[in-house]
Structures are given as structure tokens and as C-alpha cells.
Amino acid sequence: MKRAQIIATLAGLLPAVACAADFRSVAEPAAVLYDAPSAKSSKLFIVSRGYPLEVVVQVEGWVKVRDATGALSWVESKSLDNTRHVLLKTAATVRQKPAADAPAAFEGQRDLLLELVEGASAGWVHVRHRDGTAGYVRAADVWGG
Numbered sequence: 001m002k003r004a005q006i007i008a009t010l011a012g013l014l015p016a017v018a019c020a021a022d023f024r025s026v027a028e029p030a031a032v033l034y035d036a037p038s039a040k041s042s043k044l045f046i047v048s049r050g051y052p053l054e055v056v057v058q059v060e061g062w063v064k065v066r067d068a069t070g071a072l073s074w075v076e077s078k079s080l081d082n083t084r085h086v087l088l089k090t091a092a093t094v095r096q097k098p099a100a101d102a103p104a105a106f107e108g109q110r111d112l113l114l115e116l117v118e119g120a121s122a123g124w125v126h127v128r129h130r131d132g133t134a135g136y137v138r139a140a141d142v143w144g145g
Helices: 003-019
Strands: 022-026 030-034 043-048 052-059 062-066 072-076 085-088 092-095 104-108 113-121 124-128 134-138
Touching: 052 085, 104 134
Parallel strands: none
Antiparallel strands: 022 052, 030 043, 030 072, 052 062, 062 072, 085 113, 092 104, 092 134, 113 124, 124 134
């Protein structure tokens, strides 16, 4: 295979890789985000239970993560679990069915934390409010899914 063919093949794979983000949520009541993979490094932020973080890389008990603002930091891997949550990026109507004309289940404000019931399908994400009310919101309106 020629070099140009290899580069073209690899470039074709990049969009698929970029779409497959790995998200985890904070498992503990609160987790500290650090500027380096060490408890002796500078503490940057504290995030609460359920907050979704995008996994960038994992290194010996530490995970480099990206938060909803795009900031990169480190968190101890024991602070995360596989339970998934999403944040509303803007105020949005959560619908009873995955359709724009479906009746509203509830109205959500920006930064509302919702449990992810099922990932994106046809542009909609199935979510559950902490009060138990479930519904569908446009995938474009959430971060962490």
C-alpha cells in the first residue's frame, strides 16, 4: 500500500473514532479535579455526584477528563462509575416520545442533570429526572451522552 493510500484510509477512520466518546459520571458525593494525575497536584474544581465527564485517557488509577466547558483535568478513577448522566446545554422540553410534536413530559433548564436511560437513537436521548419522570430530549441539547 502506498503512503497516500494509508493516510487516506486512516483519515477515513478519524470521524468514526471522534464520535465514539467515552463518558462516565462522578460516583461519590463529590470528586476533586486536579491539574495532574496526583493528589499532591493543584486542585482545580469539585464536581458533584452524577456530573458527566468525558474520558480522554486512563493512567494508573487516574483518568484525564474533559468537562462540559471543555476544560481538561484529572480525577481519581475510583471517583467515577459507569452510571451515565447528561447535562442540558440549554433550556429544553423533554418529550413523552422521541418526536418534536410529542407532548411535553417536563421542561428542563440549562445545566439540569438527568440520568441517561438509553443513548442517542434517531437524534433523541431517553432520560430520567431525579423525581422519576422520564422522557426524550434531542441529543443536540445534552452534553455527556
